[in-house]
Amino acid sequence: MANNISSIGVLDINYSSISVLDKLANDYPNEVIYYLNDFNGANFDEWSHKAILEKIKEDTNILLSYNPKLLVVLGNEYIEYAKEFFSELEVPVINLVDIIVDMLNQEYEKKNIALLIKSTIHQANLFQRNINYGHFYLIDDDDLEKIVINNKVKTGISFDVAKKVLADLARKSVDVIISANCNVGLLSVEAKESVPKSNLVNVSSLVSKKIEGCLDTNDSIRTNGKGKVNIIADKEFDLNIAKNLLDCKYYILPKHEIDNKKRGTK
8 A cells, every 4th residue: 555544535537527626625624635637638439448447447546555435436437437347346436427416316306407518428328317307408518618627717708608508508497507527617607697597516515515425424434634635647637727726735646656666666
């Protein structure tokens, strides 16, 4: 093991939910968090299923080396390709897909739901097949995500893009709008202006609430020490994105150094 301090491990894809670290740092100031982001810019159509699964296992093993008491899987593609693998781990695993599905079924059963989701995972049908809805609308959120990544939230650009992307929803009866990643939740003001009768759910809060429930089931796994947010980054990681989206204090751990240590090299 890399250390003997129990931690929370977070898996993400393509920065989609990196903003959740601010929420977790605020809500769990005593927890040590390790965030690993991968597949940045990857075209999954060019990868075999086996190659994707092996990469996911590699990422997971890095986080497992930090002795996590809980794994939080935020990248939807992780569940698309490796849900069975995560179900077989000894450490408890929660994932964003199930968190969103459970919330919608509990609070918006048979209501009109709009899901903002990456175009690349529309066909995976991870959400709508498991949700009991009245009407279900899928909205491509690629342009919205770019706004957040480029630090253009609450600007003229963000309001214009949100109005364009959500134009169809403005003409429909929609009870709730929810994003399949945490970052797009930062556009709640823009979404409210575009679709005044519906709210954009804060997905980061859902993740934090789920973590709290997991910790509360066993008081012995709560940490009383000093918390720390660590980002495990490879050479492709864009530090500017972290600077744009995070207000919390964080530390960068070069992924290649971790790999070398695991292999016994310098």
